[in-house]
Ligand code: HEC
Ligand code: HEC
């Protein structure tokens with residue numbers, strides 16, 4: 001076994017050393033040729049799929065992972081003495097991939113910007129730990145998320161780890177109740193995630209910056225750097241909310257209560273679009289789970305909601321009157337532009353909710369209220385002006401009509417006089 005390992009390492013070293021790094025065509029690969037001819041799908045399938053694999057594109061062949069001698073055309077190609085390891089066992093796959101991917105010197109020849117920490121990160125994940133410590137062979141290994149013979153970079157839309165496909169890749173196990181039956185964790189993450197605002201942003205709006213499973217759980221299972229716990233992960237993107245929350249009264253009490261941070265009010269996987277109904281003590285309000293009308297938190301929640309409602313109403317009223325004026329042909333573009341500041345204030349006030357203090361919300365809402373008030377007043381003036389002009393118009397039309405009637409009568413009179421003289 002040790003000898004075979006040594007032979008494999010040697011063979012690999014020799015072959016790799018003799019291959020130019022980029023864009024090289026693979027050396028005649030007898031492994032694939034014979035496998036395609038066997039007519040056995042288990043043997044031919046991998047050879048066929050491998051044509052689209054990144055390793056094939058980089059000039060690496062079957063022996064990169066399986067060892068052996070690719071120049072031999074007979075079965076002796078698969079001689080353990082030449083480093084052939086056969087089909088790697090689950091526990092072995094880590095070493096097979098890690099031999100190159102943990103070797104910074106080697107990987108640099110191909111792609112200096114590629115990370116080389118996948119194996120270490122994986123080892124610290126629940127998957128890696130269960131594999132090593134418990135010999136649990138049902139957890140994901142490298143080849144579960146990167147299908148052994150059709151591995152593609154994450155940027156390739158056909159890749160199993162492209163942002164649009166990660167959820168299904170994880171869901172293959174995590175959404176399969178039968179496969180996960182022996183474990184005590186739910187199997188609803190995929191379904192819930194697919195209903196979330198994040199999944200919608202990604203699949204419907206095409207916003208690839210929205211998170212999928214690996215953005216929150218880490219590519220290789222270790223949570224992203226600088227974050228001690230996956231529950232803190234939201235702050236990577238929603239930085240302002242996270243800052244406010246951290247300084248708020250809830251940050252401390254939630255830890256004491258054993259509540260997750262953001263997920264207490266937003267959930268982990270089925271995150272819905274936010275709405276003002278979440279605030280206050282109404283049916284859909286998240287605050288009502290812990291606060292009532294009599295405690296300080298409940299009173300504050302109601303007050304915060306009132307401030308936001310007032311701003312939203314004032315903004316909508318101003319917008320409606322300006323639209324009406326505009327449709328009647330009045331020039332109100334400056335006021336409409338100014339009103340944008342009020343929608344900005346509304347966004348800021350909704351964000352400020354995460355400070356969980358009435359003052360913080362009021363501070364953002366007040367300038368918005370002032371702007372809305374001004375814009376509304378401008379709309380009122382525009383409509384008054386319009387009414388005034390309309391009145392003016394009616395008066396001038398009446399005068400003109402009167403003039404025309406007078407003129408017609410005068411002409412007739414002149415005509416009649418003419419007729420009288422002629423007759
Ligand atoms: C002359 C044809 C031929 C050549 C050349 C050949 N193979 Fe095979 N290979 C087979 C056959 C037949 C089997 C199935 C026999 C068996 O299961 O032991 C097989 C099985 C395998 C398996 C599956 C082993 C398992 O444990 O299930 C792997 C992996 C493999 N070959 C890799 C390679 C590699 C790598 C090379 C080149 C270094 C290679 N083969 C060259 C015919 C060939
Ligand atoms: C990047 C590494 C890698 C390369 C390159 C690679 N394989 Fe594999 N191969 C694996 C791994 C890992 C497995 C085990 C997969 C598993 O357990 O699901 C495997 C399994 C196999 C099997 C067994 C399939 C089965 O279902 O039992 C065959 C046959 C095989 N490979 C042939 C090949 C051939 C032929 C090539 C070249 C055309 C090749 N492999 C290239 C990693 C690789």
Ligand code: HEC
Nearest residue numbers: 054058064065096097100110111142143146151152153154
């Ligand atoms: C013989 C060395 C070697 C082995 C063994 C190997 N790889 Fe690779 N792998 C490479 C090289 C070289 C690249 C190309 C890097 C580049 O140019 O971007 C690559 C690329 C990749 C990529 C795409 C990276 C990117 O973003 O470009 C993934 C994913 C990957 N390998 C996964 C695996 C997995 C999983 C295994 C084990 C089943 C494995 N590799 C085994 C050398 C190897």
Ligand code: HEC
Nearest residue numbers: 097098101115118119122140141142145154161166214219
């Ligand atoms: C639980 C699923 C999963 C497992 C297990 C896994 N990967 Fe990955 N891997 C991913 C995802 C998702 C990405 C895409 C990251 C991105 O979008 O940048 C990725 C990306 C990569 C890349 C591209 C560079 C990078 O780090 O982003 C390489 C190389 C790679 N994986 C190798 C491996 C190796 C080697 C193993 C085994 C130690 C492994 N992966 C295990 C899911 C997995």
Ligand code: HEC
Nearest residue numbers: 126127138139140144145169170173183184185213214217
């Ligand atoms: C091959 C099947 C498989 C795949 C694919 C897979 N997992 Fe897992 N995962 C498992 C198993 C089995 C466990 C162990 C369950 C347990 O912890 O009790 C696990 C555990 C986990 C845990 C720890 C759960 C806990 O709290 O105990 C997380 C988080 C996780 N997986 C996330 C992911 C993500 C994210 C992906 C995709 C990038 C993924 N998994 C892909 C099988 C898989």
Ligand code: HEC
Nearest residue numbers: 167170171174185186189190193211212213216230231268
């Ligand atoms: C927006 C961030 C986010 C996304 C996206 C996400 N998760 Fe989670 N996930 C979490 C948080 C937070 C927890 C709770 C972690 C904790 O308590 O330590 C969690 C818990 C889990 C657990 C543990 C069991 C459970 O349900 O509590 C598994 C397994 C898991 N997620 C898998 C997935 C899979 C698979 C996907 C993709 C379909 C996914 N997650 C997408 C944030 C996310």
Ligand code: HEC
Nearest residue numbers: 197201209210211215233234236237262266268271273274
């Ligand atoms: C990788 C970045 C990223 C991470 C991590 C992330 N989000 Fe998001 N989040 C987004 C993006 C992008 C949107 C979509 C904005 C849009 O287009 O509606 C979004 C939307 C939301 C919304 C809806 C906002 C609205 O306007 O209604 C909520 C609520 C939310 N995220 C909460 C969370 C929580 C809670 C977590 C952690 C469990 C989290 N997010 C993790 C990027 C992220």
Ligand code: HEC
Nearest residue numbers: 234238241242245261262264265274275276278279350353
């Ligand atoms: C105590 C409950 C609570 C906690 C904890 C909480 N939120 Fe919120 N969040 C809300 C409420 C209520 C709203 C709706 C405000 C509104 O629209 O009036 C909201 C709205 C949001 C929005 C949408 C804001 C917008 O512009 O419409 C995002 C994004 C968000 N939260 C992210 C987070 C993140 C990230 C965390 C953790 C750092 C977090 N929330 C923690 C209650 C909470």
Ligand code: HEC
Nearest residue numbers: 249253259264279286287289290295296297300301356357
């Ligand atoms: C998981 C339970 C929980 C939820 C949900 C929750 N709170 Fe709290 N909140 C607490 C606890 C516990 C305290 C500290 C004890 C107290 O003062 O009641 C607190 C304190 C507060 C305080 C400080 C009160 C004071 O003493 O000055 C405010 C303000 C507050 N919460 C607002 C809110 C708002 C607004 C929401 C909804 C967006 C909300 N809370 C949702 C548990 C919660």
